Amino acid sequence: MFRYRISWSQLAWLGHRLSGIGVLVYLFMHIVENATLAFGPSVYDTTQTFFRNLPVRLGEIVLMAALVYHSLNGLRVVAMDFWPATTRWYRPMTYAVIVGTIVAMIPLGLIMITPYAPWNGR
Amino acid sequence: MDVQLRILRFDPERDDLAHWEEYAVPAEPSDRVLDLLHHVKWYQDGTLTFRRSCAHGVCGSDAMLINGRNRLACEYLVKDAGRAISVEPVPGSQVIKDLLVDLEGFWDKYRSVMPYLVNDEVPEDGKERRQSPDERERFDDTSKCILCGACTTACPSFWANPDYVGPAAIVNAHRFIFDSRDHATEERLEIMADADGVWRCRTIFNCVEACPRGINITRAIMEVTRQIEIRRP
Numbered sequence A: 001m002f003r004y005r006i007s008w009s010q011l012a013w014l015g016h017r018l019s020g021i022g023v024l025v026y027l028f029m030h031i032v033e034n035a036t037l038a039f040g041p042s043v044y045d046t047t048q049t050f051f052r053n054l055p056v057r058l059g060e061i062v063l064m065a066a067l068v069y070h071s072l073n074g075l076r077v078v079a080m081d082f083w084p085a086t087t088r089w090y091r092p093m094t095y096a097v098i099v100g101t102i103v104a105m106i107p108l109g110l111i112m113i114t115p116y117a118p119w120n121g122r
Numbered sequence B: 001m002d003v004q005l006r007i008l009r010f011d012p013e014r015d016d017l018a019h020w021e022e023y024a025v026p027a028e029p030s031d032r033v034l035d036l037l038h039h040v041k042w043y044q045d046g047t048l049t050f051r052r053s054c055a056h057g058v059c060g061s062d063a064m065l066i067n068g069r070n071r072l073a074c075e076y077l078v079k080d081a082g083r084a085i086s087v088e089p090v091p092g093s094q095v096i097k098d099l100l101v102d103l104e105g106f107w108d109k110y111r112s113v114m115p116y117l118v119n120d121e122v123p124e125d126g127k128e129r130r131q132s133p134d135e136r137e138r139f140d141d142t143s144k145c146i147l148c149g150a151c152t153t154a155c156p157s158f159w160a161n162p163d164y165v166g167p168a169a170i171v172n173a174h175r176f177i178f179d180s181r182d183h184a185t186e187e188r189l190e191i192m193a194d195a196d197g198v199w200r201c202r203t204i205f206n207c208v209e210a211c212p213r214g215i216n217i218t219r220a221i222m223e224v225t226r227q228i229e230i231r232r233p
């Protein structure tokens, strides 16, 4: 079955799964990270310093891309569920989701990277 | 010109594992992959085993994994397949020999959806069950199925769970569920609403991409799903 030549729509499904799992894992991490607040402000502040650097920010950009993709593709799947006739355009819809994710990530990525970017005078 | 044909072969009496074998086959661009298989079987190695009957895309017996996608060998031309062609049995299925797979499970699922007209009433005029062109149109797409199994064996959901009833069976359930003359809609929807029924569809569209009849299978699956949801109390 791994010999089967992958199509864009199969890739879209795989991406949906992976981004879903990724976002879920982040959610747990986020809960743990916020729960440190229960140990007082100093513990929380120390943990937060671990999350304020370039590698983590790059990870956050990937996370944002996963979120955007998962939402857009989710809308595509929901649309096909409610209006079966829309399945006729599954290919253009799949491409639109991929292109939409890339287009949305250009400004989002720029905004998110700015605090760490060389042009920010750091 | 010669085509390099790679075939994944398996002989249960001699092999533990399937292995590739290569054949140089003379071919015209207008030849079909089925012609290449015939050439191998008739002139190079008579033990090559595969199904085919009509050789014209009607019977649905020669679905195979050709160049990484499920297709009918009798419909795929050399000019589209290229000079190097690989042929394997359809995925997710028990191989009996070479390209021949066990389709018993496939037929069991087909039978499970009651793929026949259920209506015990005598028609109004005693002769015909009438239907308007619109009513006929409602299930036109799914009436085109030739039961080749290319869709079901291309489905990742089926690979992961062989108990999934599969796109082919749903297509054939759809054909009767939306037939105005049929009276077994509720029973069929019940079968489709099973845990291994329509819910296993993940809208991956491998079935649609594989169907040699160009049936919009995912649409049929979603329409059946909608019916189940609409009718739920």
Ligand code: SF4
Pocket (backbone or CB within 6 Å): B060, B144, B145, B146, B147, B148, B149, B150, B151, B152, B167, B168, B171, B207, B210, B211, B212, B213, B214, B215, B217
């Ligand atoms: S729906 Fe298409 S791919 Fe599936 S069995 Fe019927 S003809 Fe073959």
Ligand code: FES
Pocket (backbone or CB within 6 Å): B051, B052, B053, B054, B055, B056, B057, B058, B059, B060, B061, B062, B063, B072, B073, B074, B075
């Ligand atoms: S041999 Fe009948 S469909 Fe190909």
